[in-house]
Amino acid sequence: MSGTTLAFGQALLLFVLFGIWYVLTETGVLAPFFFGRPFKVMQVIWTWFASGKIYPHLAITLLETILAFAVGSLLGLGIGLWLALTPLASALADPYIKALNAMPRVILAPIFAVWFGLGVTSKVALGVTLVFFVVFFNVFQGVREVSPVVLANARMLGASKRQLLRHIYLPSAMSWVFSSLHTAVGMAFVGAVVGEYLGSAKGVGYLILQAEGVFDIDTVIAGIFVLTVFALLLDFIVSRIESRLLVWRPKTAETEAM
Amino acid sequence: MTSAAPAAALGLEHVTCAFAARGGQGRYIAVRDTSLAVGAGEFVSVVGPTGCGKSTLLNVAAGLLAPSSGRALVHGVPLSGINARAGYMFQSDALMPWRNTLDNVTAGLEFHGTANADAVPKAREWLTRVGLAGFEDRYPHQLSGGMRKRVALAQMLILDPEILLMDEPFSALDIQTRQLMENELLELWSADRKSVLFITHDLEEAISLSDRVIVLSAGPETHPIGEFAIDLARPRDVAEIRMQPRFNELHESIWRVLKAEVLKGYAQSRR
Numbered sequence: 026m027s028g029t030t031l032a033f034g035q036a037l038l039l040f041v042l043f044g045i046w047y048v049l050t051e052t053g054v055l056a057p058f059f060f061g062r063p064f065k066v067m068q069v070i071w072t073w074f075a076s077g078k079i080y081p082h083l084a085i086t087l088l089e090t091i092l093a094f095a096v097g098s099l100l101g102l103g104i105g106l107w108l109a110l111t112p113l114a115s116a117l118a119d120p121y122i123k124a125l126n127a128m129p130r131v132i133l134a135p136i137f138a139v140w141f142g143l144g145v146t147s148k149v150a151l152g153v154t155l156v157f158f159v160v161f162f163n164v165f166q167g168v169r170e171v172s173p174v175v176l177a178n179a180r181m182l183g184a185s186k187r188q189l190l191r192h193i194y195l196p197s198a199m200s201w202v203f204s205s206l207h208t209a210v211g212m213a214f215v216g217a218v219v220g221e222y223l224g225s226a227k228g229v230g231y232l233i234l235q236a237e238g239v240f241d242i243d244t245v246i247a248g249i250f251v252l253t254v255f256a257l258l259l260d261f262i263v264s265r266i267e268s269r270l271l272v273w274r275p276k277t278a279e280t281e282a283m
Numbered sequence: 284m285t286s287a288a289p290a291a292a293l294g295l296e297h298v299t300c301a302f303a304a305r306g307g308q309g310r311y312i313a314v315r316d317t318s319l320a321v322g323a324g325e326f327v328s329v330v331g332p333t334g335c336g337k338s339t340l341l342n343v344a345a346g347l348l349a350p351s352s353g354r355a356l357v358h359g360v361p362l363s364g365i366n367a368r369a370g371y372m373f374q375s376d377a378l379m380p381w382r383n384t385l386d387n388v389t390a391g392l393e394f395h396g397t398a399n400a401d402a403v404p405k406a407r408e409w410l411t412r413v414g415l416a417g418f419e420d421r422y423p424h425q426l427s428g429g430m431r432k433r434v435a436l437a438q439m440l441i442l443d444p445e446i447l448l449m450d451e452p453f454s455a456l457d458i459q460t461r462q463l464m465e466n467e468l469l470e471l472w473s474a475d476r477k478s479v480l481f482i483t484h485d486l487e488e489a490i491s492l493s494d495r496v497i498v499l500s501a502g503p504e505t506h507p508i509g510e511f512a513i514d515l516a517r518p519r520d521v522a523e524i525r526m527q528p529r530f531n532e533l534h535e536s537i538w539r540v541l542k543a544e545v546l547k548g549y550a551q552s553r554r
Contacts, residue, residue: 172377174373174375174376174377175376175377175378175379175380177345177347177377178373178378178438179379179390179394180347180365181345181347181365181366181370181371182390182394182438182439182442183365183367183391183394183395183442184390184394185394188394192379192394193379196379196381197381199381200381272422273380273381273382273383273422273423273424274380274424275380275424
């Protein structure tokens, strides 16, 4: 199937799903009170963007996401590299890292709200705890998986410890980090929205919380749609950066255009 | 066996390498009491059955592995740490996959602090010499096996090491590419005679390239069991030299020693 036909098919599938939703709620098979109405939902989204009411909320949510993503990734990268290269430290920290990772970190949200208030910081903190472990484990694995031959070769070529870190461990870990960035961006988003949902004065999560308080299911669904679209957008941006930075990575069956 | 003479560029003296055996019980002695020497400008090959600890010896000579006892000497000086006067060509791909051809070749100079402006022209020159001009921007995965070996060769030779350590560098190549690479290696080597320690399990390759061939016993406890001077005239063509009667004589006499070890090694691998 060619790209355009596939895209058409995918659009058609979306249309059909909306159609089913519309018919089921209009005929009363599904109660509109619980399942919303597709046109109502789209109307809400339209008003949000037309009136500009959504922008400050979106800006806050995206800011929280990006900060959580950046801080969590950098911490994961730094601590991952450090622990992977210091066996003693990693052996000492191992059970605690496992425990922290096993802990459902969303329950930290109330604590962060107490520590950092209801502003941006508490959401970023929650996102960081989610992002950190995704990146951390991948960096750790990436360093462990460095080819011993490539490493020995670099040493024979005269690389110092610092140069090994910069030219061997880091690039090797980066390819693992990038494969985790999609998950990491998603996690940062989850941190931001869940944080807002549990207590905030701004953000898309706050809009959803408000709407839910008055049983306005259409607005809740509209909020979910907006979040989904922006999550896809962030994922797309990560893909673009990834393909830009990882040109060296072999793809299966690669031919060149003549 | 010759022990390392003072003039030798590279010497191993009574090297023994023991590893913790798999399963943690006892020790596995890969190499026992091995002494060998490579003279300045000499091309020495070491042949032995697969899995007999040839690479272990090379890693000791490179300073990548400290022997359990014995020592490696470089121009008579005991080696500690990485052998900075040696270049190492590995059996498997050792190029940095995230660097393109040019950056892989400049890597050694970069590690030694050479400015990029000096390193790049030198790398281009080496790439031309190994026949890869025009492939500067390719990444290792975009090159064929033979091309990757050429890059590895340029990467090693750009640092102008006095000693070349080569661990079955061409074993993964098809026979035609392999003979081309062997001829190229001989040509580069004859230009400025470096001391070469060449590891292989291919006796024909060893004879056609070397001044001297050392035969190792089957593992464990590998040690040299024979040494043969190869008195074939240079310059050589590795494809043509195999037709010479003298080549066959040498092959026959070395094979007589090697065959028993190969069979021993085979029997062990089947156990």
